Amino acid sequence: MMWSILQCILLMALLMVPQSETQYPALTESAIRFLMEGINYSAQEPKDVRNMLKEYDFIIVGAGSAGCVVANRLTEVPEWKVLLIEAGDSESYLMDIPVLANMLQFSQANWKYKAVPNNRSCLGLENKQCNIPRGKVMGGSSVLNYMIMTRGNRRDYDNWAQLGNIGWSYDDVLPYFKKSENMLVEKLAKDKVYHNTGGYQAISQPPFRTPIAEAFVQGGKELGLDEVDYNGATQTGFAFFQTSQKNGTRCSTNRAFLHPIRSRKNLHVKKLSQVVKILIDPNTKTAYGVEFVRRGRKYAVRARREVILSAGAINSPQILMLSGIGPKDHLTENSIPTLQDLPVGYNLQDHNALGGLTFLVDQPVSVLQERILNNANLIDEFARYHKGIITVPGGCEALAFIDLDDPYNRDGYPNLELLFIGGTLSSEPTLRKNFGIRKDIYDAVYKQVEHQDGYMIFPMVMRPKSRGRVMLRNRDPMSSPLIDMGYFTHPEDLEIIVKGVEWAVLLSNTTANKKLGSRLLETKLPACSSLKFNTPAYWRCHAKQITLTIYHQSGTCKMGPQADPTSVVNPRLQVKGIKRLRVVDASIIPFIPAAHTNQPVIMIAEKASDMIKEDNY
Numbered sequence: 178m179m180w181s182i183l184q185c186i187l188l189m190a191l192l193m194v195p196q197s198e199t200q201y202p203a204l205t206e207s208a209i210r211f212l213m214e215g216i217n218y219s220a221q222e223p224k225d226v227r228n229m230l231k232e233y234d235f236i237i238v239g240a241g242s243a244g245c246v247v248a249n250r251l252t253e254v255p256e257w258k259v260l261l262i263e264a265g266d267s268e269s270y271l272m273d274i275p276v277l278a279n280m281l282q283f284s285q286a287n288w289k290y291k292a293v294p295n296n297r298s299c300l301g302l303e304n305k306q307c308n309i310p311r312g313k314v315m316g317g318s319s320v321l322n323y324m325i326m327t328r329g330n331r332r333d334y335d336n337w338a339q340l341g342n343i344g345w346s347y348d349d350v351l352p353y354f355k356k357s358e359n360m361l362v363e364k365l366a367k368d369k370v371y372h373n374t375g376g377y378q379a380i381s382q383p384p385f386r387t388p389i390a391e392a393f394v395q396g397g398k399e400l401g402l403d404e405v406d407y408n409g410a411t412q413t414g415f416a417f418f419q420t421s422q423k424n425g426t427r428c429s430t431n432r433a434f435l436h437p438i439r440s441r442k443n444l445h446v447k448k449l450s451q452v453v454k455i456l457i458d459p460n461t462k463t464a465y466g467v468e469f470v471r472r473g474r475k476y477a478v479r480a481r482r483e484v485i486l487s488a489g490a491i492n493s494p495q496i497l498m499l500s501g502i503g504p505k506d507h508l509t510e511n512s513i514p515t516l517q518d519l520p521v522g523y524n525l526q527d528h529n530a531l532g533g534l535t536f537l538v539d540q541p542v543s544v545l546q547e548r549i550l551n552n553a554n555l556i557d558e559f560a561r562y563h564k565g566i567i568t569v570p571g572g573c574e575a576l577a578f579i580d581l582d583d584p585y586n587r588d589g590y591p592n593l594e595l596l597f598i599g600g601t602l603s604s605e606p607t608l609r610k611n612f613g614i615r616k617d618i619y620d621a622v623y624k625q626v627e628h629q630d631g632y633m634i635f636p637m638v639m640r641p642k643s644r645g646r647v648m649l650r651n652r653d654p655m656s657s658p659l660i661d662m663g664y665f666t667h668p669e670d671l672e673i674i675v676k677g678v679e680w681a682v683l684l685s686n687t688t689a690n691k692k693l694g695s696r697l698l699e700t701k702l703p704a705c706s707s708l709k710f711n712t713p714a715y716w717r718c719h720a721k722q723i724t725l726t727i728y729h730q731s732g733t734c735k736m737g738p739q740a741d742p743t744s745v746v747n748p749r750l751q752v753k754g755i756k757r758l759r760v761v762d763a764s765i766i767p768f769i770p771a772a773h774t775n776q777p778v779i780m781i782a783e784k785a786s787d788m789i790k791e792d793n794y
């Protein structure tokens with residue numbers, strides 16, 4: 178495997194490989210300066226507290242997309258003492274280099290989960306297991322993510338409200354989307370109805386675009402769809418991403434919400450500490466603290482007012498179940514006494530896509546790692562000015578939101594997303610492993626295009642009907658949970674993907690794309706070789722083989738009105754039947770919005786913070 182200069186630096190730092198064992202080319206002067214800047218970087222986030230108090234007003238579990246926001250907002254009240262507990266370590270400057278996003282999944286900043294095998298999806302992945310990375314670091318999954326910022330459709334939130342979730346309609350949540358936003362793209366910021374400047378979360382666009390991404394958006398126009406601000410009045414159409422970036426580098430929620438408040442005395446942060454249980458008085462059913470493990474030792478800490486669970490859609494349900502809150506039969510199976518019988522872990526939703534749909538082009542225009550990261554000039558340009566192709570988040574650049582039932586309606590409700598990546602599975606030596614694709618499949622189909630320019634389109638199900646479930650493997654909190662993604666348990670989801678491929682093939686045939694020599698890679702996957710290429714049956718087979726998560730796991734502690742037996746938390750995000758305990762993260766989502774989930778989670782956390790303040794005054 179060919180490692181580039183920048184990858185070597187990153188890997189050594191992240192995996193702590195002793196430098197003497199690795200040979201790498203001499204670094205450029207500016208790259209060294211860039212690294213030196215980074216030495217101070219973790220000092221920008223709140224320090225790990227040495228002497229914890231015995232009791233806090235609030236304990237927040239998990240410093241991810243949601244946890245960082247809640248920690249910021251609750252410590253705005255000077256008399257409240259807040260403890261934020263995170264299983265991972267500090268964020269590093271190197272994690273903010275956009276083009277290297279994929280690499281972070283190989284580091285300790287990833288929980289590295291794998292789903293349980295099934296017979297419907299992920300069949301061409303190693304051990305038939307879908308690969309489920311999750312952030313384990315200050316900033317959580319907002320540190321591993323591809324920085325795409327989307328809010329979803331107004332109908333998503335109106336549906337939530339219609340289910341009885343008072344306060345969650347689009348008109349209710351729009352102010353919270355705006356509250357955290359610092360929109361740095363001038364053209365977009367002009368629309369004051371939908372955008373804001375001056376919030377904590379920087380949103381910008383990478384200062385570089387590949388010509389193929391331009392062709393993707395141009396091709397969309399040829400097909401009759403507009404370029405759109407998908408976070409504005411309407412959502413459907415083509416667009417370059419709005420990203421959680423600041424000056425060409427990643428702006429995680431840690432950087433956005435915690436760096437600026439690191440000197441607040443009423444915020445204590447405990448890193449490298451894994452919460453194993455919520456302490457609940459069984460008689461009064463009141464949460465009063467948590468138990469956590471740090472370096473093999475167990476600690477208990479108390480909360481006067483509330484415990485806020487923000488451990489994400491995989492770990493929040495795990496912690497609840499370990500604490501006796503969950504489906505009674507499942508807890509009993511695991512010898513855990515049931516305190517509250519609730520459908521925790523059900524309703525798991527995600528956006529999944531067909532992976533490896535590859536188009537080749539004739540011009541040197543794609544994000545090819547070997548060309549970029551061994552080019553000292555490009556590294557220099559990034560290190561000095563934060564500009565150039567290194568600012569493109571893992572090669573992702575643009576998208577289309579399409580309502581297949583009404584594709585030319587500007588105000589459609591998308592059930593399909595086409596995600597554009599300016600490179601192929603072979604553009605970057607580690608991509609195959611990121612997705613967990615089996616080597617024999619890679620060798621048979623994708624190896625032949627190594628060193629060639631091309632792009633991928635990921636057709637993605639936006640409003641999936643399939644559901645999965647998170648369960649305990651056993652009662653050991655250090656065991657990973659069982660994750661059944663449930664992909665394609667509803668057959669309609671597969672048909673959306675097939676139609677998505679058809680749109681992608683049409684796009685490749687537009688003038689804008691033909692100019693670059695765009696053509697579909699026509700090699701069949703071995704498992705689908707008996708089917709005629711480029712037919713619905715072929716793409717169904719392909720989608721079941723290379724099924725990729727787009728990392729939007731959500732829904733496992735569903736929000737619903739008191740009477741809804743399928744819900745775990747009420748519309749104020751309080752766990753039903755338990756006092757002083759809330760869940761605030763992607764798990765509360767009742768129906769996954771037509772959006773990448775980072776921005777919706779930040780919105781949820783902003784709104785929850787206000788509710789917590791209201792309920793505690």
Ligand SMILES: Cc1cc2nc3c(=O)[nH]c(=O)nc-3n(C[C@H](O)[C@H](O)[C@H](O)COP(=O)(O)OP(=O)(O)OC[C@H]3O[C@@H](n4cnc5c(N)ncnc54)[C@H](O)[C@@H]3O)c2cc1C
Pocket residue numbers: 238239240241242243244262263264265310311312313314315316317318319321322323324325326327450451452453487488489490492493496727728729730762763764772773774775776778
């Ligand atoms: C690889 C990847 C790419 C993605 N790309 C995008 C994208 O481009 N755009 C987008 O919008 N979304 C993207 N997402 C999804 C998005 O980032 C997540 O939906 C969002 O970050 C979830 O926020 P959360 O607060 O629910 O959970 P997280 O951000 O995952 O935070 C949970 C935190 O809790 C901590 N934790 C867990 N268990 C414990 C415990 N027992 N004790 C203490 N701490 C614990 C975790 O370490 C983590 O820091 C991506 C996600 C991934 C993984």
Ligand SMILES: *[C@@H]1O[C@H](CO)[C@@H](O)[C@H](O)[C@H]1NC(C)=O
Pocket residue numbers: 213214216217
């Ligand atoms: C680190 O920060 C301190 C104080 O802010 C500053 O004086 C010093 O120059 C910085 N070091 C580097 C290497 O940037």
Ligand SMILES: *[C@@H]1O[C@H](CO)[C@@H](O)[C@H](O)[C@H]1NC(C)=O
Pocket residue numbers: 294295296
């Ligand atoms: C998948 O199908 C095979 C053959 O029908 C069966 O033996 C196996 O148990 C199934 N696996 C799962 C996880 O359902």
Ligand SMILES: *[C@@H]1O[C@H](CO)[C@@H](O)[C@H](O)[C@H]1NC(C)=O
Pocket residue numbers: 424560561562563
């Ligand atoms: C962006 O980063 C570069 C490199 O550190 C710096 O020179 C420049 O001033 C920054 N720009 C802004 C707007 O912060």
Ligand SMILES: *[C@@H]1O[C@H](CO)[C@@H](O)[C@H](O)[C@H]1NC(C)=O
Pocket residue numbers: 683686
């Ligand atoms: C590609 O476009 C041309 C016209 O621009 C059309 O004649 C041809 O049928 C198209 N091919 C496909 C596969 O859609």
